[in-house]
Amino acid sequence: MNNRWWIIVAAVVMAAAIAVAVALRPGAGPQPPSLDNSPEVYLNANASLTPDRLIDVDAFVDEDYIASQGGQLLMAKVMTFAELCRMQEEDVADHPAVSPDRLVLAVQVYWPGGFADPDFGRIENCTATAAYDAETGNYLGSWYKAGE
């Protein structure tokens, strides 16, 4: 075999080695989209709203219904989202889509006979807190914990 063929073979081997090295280098596998830890806030601050712009708490919270379901109303109060997170021992920064100064209605209920949900099943002897947007009444989420 003449030198020219040796050069071609060597070039092919080198190209294959480079391709393998590129394929196996760290981070060469599939990559999901980049992540943003400070995304846009979708529920903006509204702590300056006057009570007439907020939902009517007495009409919104039905204590008789709660009692009929076996619950004991512990609290129904409008507060900022930051105050709600402190109450739940969570960092408000863990909910970046909601402004810390968004007004929410927190409704806390004790369910001594347990709380049953169509999705997660059942928590015995449960204290649950529901959060609603105090301006629109939209449901934001709930915390459910075993114990009083």
Place this chain on the structure above:
Amino acid sequence: MRRGITAALLALLFVAIIAAPCFAGVHATAICNAPCQAVYYDMVIQAMDAKWSTTNNTRFVLHTGWVLDADGSWIENGFMDGAHRTGDGKIVYWHGFYNAAGRMSGGSLIAYEENTYTGPSTTIGTKHTFTTMKSGTGEWSVYVDGSLVHKYYLTDGTRMEAGLETNDPATTSATWSEQNFMMFGSGGWEYWKGGFLNNQDGAWGLDVQWVTEPRTDGSVAPAIKTSKT
């Protein structure tokens, strides 16, 4: 002999019940058992209908991804139609993004948190990405379309699951594709290297099929199609 076999079967059933996460619905999903520090999948919103009404107000159907730890605690991140039962006992209807986490102890559910998420388009045909990533000791961050949505408590991820869940035979779902199943393990981001399908109730019309199955060398992006008639 027969008593011994019966006792063994009952013991196996007991272990299976204890080990199972506390899901109330039935699943048509793909599952991968592997240690992971992050999971990723994406999907395009399609039609689904919980057939929710004020008189049938506990129905739901959802497409989601779960990451679970060894004791069955879990985080879920996906899209749903149907019922939430709020902490003050109301049943509310929700169609859109949601995320949730359940914490197990000794086989019992001791805490659960759920959050709705507004922002990205919920229009049929829009594609969305879902990432759940360990971000500290016992802390996992949930992302939709790359944006941080919430953080939850979980120890170590040992299992990933993605697909459809429902709690009522009347619910329906068009065919959705949950796809590009990835995990972040010791080798960085990689496609699932193994997995199996789990259809818990074909009689309800649930269906799940591989579009591309995971290969042992992780060279193919695994994807499934899920639907419910």
